[in-house]
Amino acid sequence: MSTKGDDRVELLQGTLDLLILQTLLPGPTHGHAIMKAISQTSDDVLQVEQGSLYPALHRLLKRGWIEFDHGTSENNRRAKYYRLTPAGRKQLAVETSKWEKLARAIARVLRPA
């Protein structure tokens, strides 16, 4: 409940939301696959804390950026398949450009030209 903790969560939240949206860009997929995709595409650098994946998914659901269908997976199991909504697509663009701006700015600070 300390304010420091809140800051950390806040930062992570935003980042995780961005990564989930990006992962869903190619097409619908289920929770476990999202997590795996994030670690694999980031060459295992980004380890998603699995416990926070579902709160994040539901946050995005609540904001209307993603939605889900019940689908049947490869091995014939029922699972929720999450996909981007048009609003989510827009949000992804916004978040991406925001993130790039931030990353560039930090890079400039850390390694001045």
Add this chain to the structure above:
Amino acid sequence: MGKARARDRAGAEAGVTGRRRSVGGLDEDIRDHLERETQDNIDRGMSPEAARDAALRAFGNVTLAMEDTRAVWIAVWFDQLLQDARYGARMLRRNPAFSAVVILTLTLGIGLNTAVFTVVNAVLLRPLPYRDASRLVVIHEMLPKLGRIPVSNAHFDEWRRSSRAFERLALLFGFSPNLTGLGEPERLAAARVSPTLFAMLGVPAQLGRTLLDEEDQPGRDRVVVLSDALWRRRFGADRAIVGRSILLDSEPHVVVGVMPPGFVVPNLRDLYPIAVSAERAELWKPLALSPAEIRSSLGGFNFVCIAQLRSGVSIAEAGGEMNALQAQLGKASPDPMELQADLVPLQSQITGRSRTGLELLAGAVAVVLLIGCVNLINLLLARGGARGREVAVRCAIGAGRGRLVRQLVTESLVLAGAGAVCGVATAWGSLRLLLALAPADILRLDEVRMDASMLLFAFGLAIAAGLAIGLLPAWRSTRIDLQAAMKSGAGTVAGGHRRGRLLQSALVSVEVALTAACVMTAGLLLRSFTNVLNVDKGFESGRIVDVNLSLPSRRYQTVDQRVAFQRALLARLQPLPGVESIAVSNKALLGGEGVNTRLSIEGAAPAMLERPLTNLRAVNADYFRTLGIPIRSGRVFDERDGPRPVAVMSAAAVDGLWPGQNAIGRRFRRGADDSPLIEVVGVAGDVRGSRLDKEPMYTVYVPFWQYPSSVVSLDVKMVTEPLTLVPAIREAIRTLDSELPIPAIRAMDDIVIESIGERRFQMRLVLLFGAAALALAAIGIYGVMSYVVTQRTREIGLRLALGARSGAVLRMVLMDAGRLVGVGLLLGVVLAIAAGPSLRTLLFGVGPQDVATMAVTSITLAVIALCAAYLPSRRAANVDPLIALRCE
């Protein structure tokens, strides 16, 4: 278990509850996730068990994840609130004694406050039951020197002609006709009103119609509208009554309508700027003043005026217009005077008299609740200490302080909720008791009823009380020194005992202060009451019964007829066995302000309104002896004076008219300058004739045979028990005139007590609340001192072991308590002094800062407080050093 889970899942899939709908299938989702992860791990070559473990490890706390996910959808506090409430209820069930004490205190506090609130709401807050009640005002005439006086009919006519600020103006005047021709004759409370009054109040008749404007003229005014109650009581709710004729004072009147139940015109008594006695009218007829009436003593400053402001016109604007008008009227009058008008909203006019008293009650009962709450805070503080270990454990496994505080506060809210439920029941009971005890003349008391606002108030109060008693202890008991708490068996609150004790001590002082203020106020009211009771009334009330008759003017038109009736009645009653003497007058004592007149002494003719207002009583010679009114000098008139204009005057009037001179033989006039001169033959003692708490008025007594009064008030003094003769008196009156209604015959002593009924009611309640406050404060002091002694057992043991005498220990603890009580008393005196000015109107014969009252109540309070502290002190003194040092 398995079944329950299956049901849960079924519920989840069907989306049964709100919570599950938004996070539907979450557990399934996560289980799927875990299975996939396990499968991945098996694929990587782990054993199925290791794979499962690894998956769970990687996922982390499943429950937490689910809670966090739910939290996305719902305000998590609500979920936790329910959880806390359940937990709280469980904790409270486990400590029944503690819970009972808290709930009982809150039940009493909330219940009494709700009952008083319900009365205050009905009397002061709820709007009057009229259309646009906020636009209704009462207009008083005002003389800068004299204050408010009733309205003159001539001025009213001028207002109605010239004012622009009002939509309607109505004049009212009370009368009490005898209803005859229908079995037992009855004297009714009625009013003559401008017909527009009904349109103004916006209430239509339930049967027939209300009065018409064109009926407001002599000759067309023999029409009446009945109240629902009268219609039911006397006419058996007969719907055919409309159009029928009834006899009022032996004259036929046509009933044109019946008002709906619940319709009331404010009691005239509450509208007059002077004390009059009147019951709430049950029948209305057009005012229709006849020229003869206007010429008589009725014409003049005798009426009440209710007006309806035009919409959009403020009361200040209307007041400005009225004052301009009044200035003109005053100048134009044959007797020029400075005349003003005073406009008062109808609601405040009606409730003004009760306001201070009710506010006082509300204040006193609020103090009782406050003291109760302070006790509970102390109790919870002590308990917070005892629960230190539980709190520490919760803290250690990761509960945040805010969360803990919330949980503890929820517990007190649960308690307060229970208190509110029981409180509503208590309120219901005490309200009935309150209404039963209340004197009939508290305004609008008949409109008191239980409704939603009462429930709302009770629960609002419960929430406030729950927060008030919960927050501080919760805040303190969660300030934990984890290590120390976990180590010690009992658990300790951080910051040491000292700070906790300081807080508790401060609360005790606050408690004593509130109690002191409450008890001092009660003391002042008690003294006022006994002062009123013991005031020199100027007359005696023992062994006297009081009968009031009203002679119908049709059958008793002339002075002679009325006087003949009175003489005949006296002749019949006098020889009854047991009758000592009989007084006759035109107005009962303590029956409100009677007939007033203005006096001028021979040879002087000041402006009419500058002449002293004097009470006129038309009495028989035995009046003074019967009522024990002393004759200071001269003699009482008697039958031998015949038609000679003579009078007995009260001492105050004599002193005012002829200061320092012998008044016997002097002459004066009452009323107009061409009226006959009256000779003073005697001086009588002063009498508090209208109210006991009002200074005696100037009074002039004239022979009843010279004054044509239609009201006959008899005071019969008995040799023995007064009420035994009542049947004989009734019989005598009935033989004389069988059509004459005989109202209740009452003992004068009862009338005296009833006349101060409202005062007695107030005093009793405030005394009751003061006693409750005192008891609560004593319990509070006892509790805190016990706690302090328990906490200091070790220290006291050490002192005793080192050779302190137990007497010294006793003194030490008592001194501690004494300091707290002393500070509290000082604060209480300050509070009482601050509240003083608002009390002034309720007091009689004692100032709001009466030193004696304050001293007596302070000493009483101090003694009770020290008694409460004595028990724990003695326990401290009897501490066995060996045991004390071994404990902890």
